[in-house]
Amino acid sequence: AQSVTQLGSHVSVSEGALVLLRCNYSSSVPPYLFWYVQYPNQGLQLLLKYTSAATLVKGINGFEAEFKKSETSFHLTKPSAHMSDAAEYFCAVSETGYQKVTFGIGTKLQVIP
Amino acid sequence: DTAVSQTPKYLVTQMGNDKSIKCEQNLGHDTMYWYKQDSKKFLKIMFSYNNKELIINETVPNRFSPKSPDKAHLNLHINSLELGDSAVYFCASSQRQDATEAFFGQGTRLTVV
Numbered sequence: 001a002q003s004v005t006q007l008g009s010h011v012s013v014s015e016g017a018l019v020l021l022r023c024n025y026s027s028s029v030p031p032y033l034f035w036y037v038q039y040p041n042q043g044l045q046l047l048l049k050y051t052s053a054a055t056l057v058k059g060i061n062g063f064e065a066e067f068k069k070s071e072t073s074f075h076l077t078k079p080s081a082h083m084s085d086a087a088e089y090f091c092a093v094s095e096t097g098y099q100k101v102t103f104g105i106g107t108k109l110q111v112i113p
Numbered sequence: 114d115t116a117v118s119q120t121p122k123y124l125v126t127q128m129g130n131d132k133s134i135k136c137e138q139n140l141g142h143d144t145m146y147w148y149k150q151d152s153k154k155f156l157k158i159m160f161s162y163n164n165k166e167l168i169i170n171e172t173v174p175n176r177f178s179p180k181s182p183d184k185a186h187l188n189l190h191i192n193s194l195e196l197g198d199s200a201v202y203f204c205a206s207s208q209r210q211d212a213t214e215a216f217f218g219q220g221t222r223l224t225v226v
Contacts, residue, residue, distance in 0.1 A: 043203055043217035088154060100169055103156040
């Protein structure tokens with residue numbers, strides 16, 4: 001069965017600092033992995049996705065994530081946080097051939113001026 | 114143009130009532146979903162339809178009944194509303210069944226009083 005664990009429900013960083021949001025997954029088959037962002041009172045927006053191509057995936061707004069099979073991780077990073085990055089971030093997994101996407105509980109990112 | 118649109122955006126109703134939430138996508142996608150996000154931001158899939166055919170039906174009370182009149186629409190009808198049904202309900206769509214990228218609506222915040 002597929003599952004996702006996001007470490008840290010709240011993360012605070014200073015503006016300009018590195019953003020690191022952690023995600024570990026469990027899957028019985030090679031997974032699809034996603035990061036979504038949710039701004040207040042908005043729907044989810046796809047940041048980036050891993051679909052068994054390059055292990056380092058670049059997304060929108062300067063975010064990227066690296067798939068590490070040995071660590072079963074898909075951590076999200078951004079070199080320099082911007083105030084507009086404050087939002088809720090969801091890691092998600094989908095097993096190949098299945099429709100169902102399982103989401104993590106989300107990490108709320110706070111950016112401090 | 115809104116890709117995935119849901120109506121209404123907010124819904125406040127009394128216990129025991131029956132209500133519907135509508136969803137439409139103009140992306141030409143074959144697959145549509147309903148997700149429930151609870152007060153702790155946990156996002157869980159409820160239903161998935163592919164070309165008007167029910168594909169995924171998670172353990173959801175049978176008071177919840179999805180209806181897909183065509184592949185661009187997936188409505189959610191809820192009978193005998195309960196306090197625990199209060200949540201944000203998201204509609205989403207994807208091009209194919211493998212859910213490599215889902216587009217979400219802005220959500221419907223349902224409050225049962």
